[in-house]
Amino acid sequence: MAATTDIKQLRIATRNCGFIDPESLDDYIAVRGYEGLAKVLTMTPAEVVEVIKTAGLRGRGGGGFPTGVKWGIALSNQADQKYIVCNADEGDPGAFMDRAVLEGDPHSVVEAMAIGGYAIGATLGAVYIRAEYPLAIKRLRKAIDDARAMGLLGKNIFGSGFNFDIEIKYGAGAFVCGEETALIKSMEGRRGEPVSKPPFPAQSGYWKKPTIVNNVETLANIPAIVIKGADWFSSIGTATSKGTKVFALAGKIVNVGLIEVPMGTTLREVIFDIGGGCPDGKEFKAVQTGGPSGGALAHKDLDVAIDYESLIARKSMMGSGGMVVMDEDDCMVSVAKFFLDFTMDETCGKCTPCRIGSKRLYEILDKITKGHGTKADLARLKSLSDSIKDTALCGLGQTMPNPILSTMDTFGHEYEAHVSQKKCPAHVCTAMLTYTINPAKCTGCTLCTKVCPVECISGTKKQPHVIDASKCIKCGACYDKCKFDSIIKM
Amino acid sequence: MSTIASLDALRARREEILARQKARNGKIVINVSLATCSIAAGGKVALEAMQDEVALNGIANVEFMQSGCMTFCYAEPTVEITLPGKAPVVFGGVDEAKARELVTEYVMKGEPVEGIIPVTYERVVL
Ligand SMILES: Cc1cc2nc3c(=O)[nH]c(=O)nc-3n(C[C@H](O)[C@H](O)[C@H](O)COP(=O)(O)O)c2cc1C
Numbered sequence: 001m002a003a004t005t006d007i008k009q010l011r012i013a014t015r016n017c018g019f020i021d022p023e024s025l026d027d028y029i030a031v032r033g034y035e036g037l038a039k040v041l042t043m044t045p046a047e048v049v050e051v052i053k054t055a056g057l058r059g060r061g062g063g064g065f066p067t068g069v070k071w072g073i074a075l076s077n078q079a080d081q082k083y084i085v086c087n088a089d090e091g092d093p094g095a096f097m098d099r100a101v102l103e104g105d106p107h108s109v110v111e112a113m114a115i116g117g118y119a120i121g122a123t124l125g126a127v128y129i130r131a132e133y134p135l136a137i138k139r140l141r142k143a144i145d146d147a148r149a150m151g152l153l154g155k156n157i158f159g160s161g162f163n164f165d166i167e168i169k170y171g172a173g174a175f176v177c178g179e180e181t182a183l184i185k186s187m188e189g190r191r192g193e194p195v196s197k198p199p200f201p202a203q204s205g206y207w208k209k210p211t212i213v214n215n216v217e218t219l220a221n222i223p224a225i226v227i228k229g230a231d232w233f234s235s236i237g238t239a240t241s242k243g244t245k246v247f248a249l250a251g252k253i254v255n256v257g258l259i260e261v262p263m264g265t266t267l268r269e270v271i272f273d274i275g276g277g278c279p280d281g282k283e284f285k286a287v288q289t290g291g292p293s294g295g296a297l298a299h300k301d302l303d304v305a306i307d308y309e310s311l312i313a314r315k316s317m318m319g320s321g322g323m324v325v326m327d328e329d330d331c332m333v334s335v336a337k338f339f340l341d342f343t344m345d346e347t348c349g350k351c352t353p354c355r356i357g358s359k360r361l362y363e364i365l366d367k368i369t370k371g372h373g374t375k376a377d378l379a380r381l382k383s384l385s386d387s388i389k390d391t392a393l394c395g396l397g398q399t400m401p402n403p404i405l406s407t408m409d410t411f412g413h414e415y416e417a418h419v420s421q422k423k424c425p426a427h428v429c430t431a432m433l434t435y436t437i438n439p440a441k442c443t444g445c446t447l448c449t450k451v452c453p454v455e456c457i458s459g460t461k462k463q464p465h466v467i468d469a470s471k472c473i474k475c476g477a478c479y480d481k482c483k484f485d486s487i488i489k490m
Numbered sequence: 491m492s493t494i495a496s497l498d499a500l501r502a503r504r505e506e507i508l509a510r511q512k513a514r515n516g517k518i519v520i521n522v523s524l525a526t527c528s529i530a531a532g533g534k535v536a537l538e539a540m541q542d543e544v545a546l547n548g549i550a551n552v553e554f555m556q557s558g559c560m561t562f563c564y565a566e567p568t569v570e571i572t573l574p575g576k577a578p579v580v581f582g583g584v585d586e587a588k589a590r591e592l593v594t595e596y597v598m599k600g601e602p603v604e605g606i607i608p609v610t611y612e613r614v615v616l
């Protein structure tokens with residue numbers, strides 16, 4: 001573990017995670033739980049919206065839309081019923097921030113939903129959570145039940161006349177159901193397919209009523225903003241992005257885990273000072289932010305101060321907070337293929353560019369990694385990506401080409417090497433690998449012959465051995481076994 | 491239990507809880523992270539081993555609590571121990587053996603045990 005004495009992290013959304021018993025309402029009350037709700041009930045809804053606007057809080061679910069503005073739209077839309085929905089679908093590979101908040105501090109989300117409900121004039125809230133999160137569901141359910149039993153949910157909360165209650169809706173774990181319009185369809189018991197916006201949910205959402213959809217982490221910030229004030233919150237972060245962001249560090253990084261840093265922290269601080277760099281002394285190569293919708297950032301981006309705009313300027317995006325770190329042993333074409341494999345599985349199939357396009361993109365990438373790619377394929381990747389971005393209906397399709405475009409941009413030479421020299425510079429794509437024995441180094445110890453599963457290594461004892469390339473299945477067993485570094489992988 | 495029907499009632503309730511928590515100050519508090527991640531890594535095993543070791547050694551003034559994710563995936567299972575009058579210390583990689591060692595060395599003798607996770611964050615307390 002890298003020794004860091006500098007305090008680079010600031011925990012607002014995760015302020016209570018690991019410090020309080022999530023199953024105890026008393027523990028939450030001890031950290032001034034539900035005081036934020038009590039406070040807003042003495043204000044007008046418009047004043048509450050104003051506080052969130054002034055704080056500069058933006059959506060942590062990926063889009064970064066100003067939360068106060070969204071609440072304001074829902075407030076101004078008159079309706080007999082409005083809803084506030086907490087999006088706990090969390091489907092990005094490598095992301096687990098929302099689960100940690102729900103498992104560690106569920107009351108903060110419950111309280112925030114009640115605050116949001118009051119601000120927009122909703123008496124009903126729903127949490128849309130994936131069924132694969134049983135512990136989060138259990139703790140959330142207990143939090144809702146306990147709050148209700150104490151009169152902190154239900155009728156006439158704090159004697160103010162405000163009524164509010166929350167129900168839980170379960171998702172089956174489809175990535176696209178995290179998209180707000182698909183989420184609403186799924187909540188209504190219909191097929192989880194996105195619909196075109198406008199109308200936005202804040203105008204016409206759940207059962208066609210004005211509906212606010214907010215991410216778990218967005219909500220977890222709200223009670224802190226209400227209690228500590230909008231000015232406190234807006235004093236943290238950059239000009240356009242206020243507060244902190246929780247990231248899940250995963251992949252080739254020493255300190256795998258959750259972190260929360262002020263907006264404006266650099267990638268270098270996140271990956272090296274907090275994350276401890278890549279394990280085993282390997283060289284850092286890239287970090288994917290924004291999951292399958294984002295892009296790969298490289299060495300040249302390390303000093304970028306992270307906020308919504310700076311990441312988009314670097315052809316990636318904030319996303320919900322997954323950060324997958326890659327080191328020198330990772331092949332960027334394979335990384336792009338990994339994400340396309342994911343989106344290809346998760347496309348809902350409603351529109352053609354995304355349904356067919358993801359498959360075609362994946363096929364081209366697969367062809368390149370198998371050593372059959374051509375220069376024309378690179379051009380096709382690019383033009384197909386561009387047209388999918390322009391024509392797909394929802395965010396899933398529109399952002400799906402990002403991992404390809406950003407890796408082609410920064411690691412174009414790797415794509416080149418795959419198609420022109422039929423080489424994978426990181427030695428990942430097995431189809432293009434060859435294993436040979438360096439006769440100058442081989443001592444003829446015979447160890448490799450014993451591990452080769454297809455018995456394609458031959459030679460007499462104490463004499464240099466040779467690999468029969470026509471039979472070799474490139475399993476790498478000999479390479480790992482040889483004590484004399486005599487086997488060359490290239 | 492009666493409901494909390496006003497801000498004053500909430501504040502009164504908080505005072506009560508804080509007073510109760512203050513009474514805990516003279517105790518050793520062992521806080522085991524029990525989120526999905528930590529349970530998968532063996533958090534419950536660590537908890538049970540420590541409860542067992544505490545009982546074996548007849549230590550009376552220990553209070554166990556559970557919490558959610560302590561955020562240190564790379565070092566799960568994690569356990570936070572607060573000795574009376576001392577700052578809380580988080581230990582990582584607490585397998586069954588380490589759990590017992592924490593009780594016999596750190597809790598009973600105040601001897602340092604390997605695996606301390608440094609505090610690299612500031613936490614906003616409301
Ligand atoms: C394919 C796709 C998946 C999404 N998944 C999630 C998700 O898992 N959680 C989430 O909060 N937002 C997700 N979003 C964003 C939501 O549509 C919506 O913008 C967000 O929940 C709004 O909350 P916020 O303003 O608090 O960020 C997804 C968007 C797309 C296009």
Ligand code: SF4
Nearest residue numbers: 349350351354394397
């Ligand atoms: S872009 Fe993809 S996920 Fe979105 S509606 Fe079209 S097919 Fe479905």
Ligand code: SF4
Nearest residue numbers: 452472473475476478
């Ligand atoms: S890579 Fe595997 S199959 Fe090829 S020579 Fe070595 S052990 Fe045999």
Ligand code: SF4
Nearest residue numbers: 442443445446448482
């Ligand atoms: S293990 Fe290495 S040194 Fe031994 S025979 Fe094989 S290649 Fe030669």
Ligand code: FES
Nearest residue numbers: 527559561562563
């Ligand atoms: S997600 Fe909780 S420690 Fe890893």
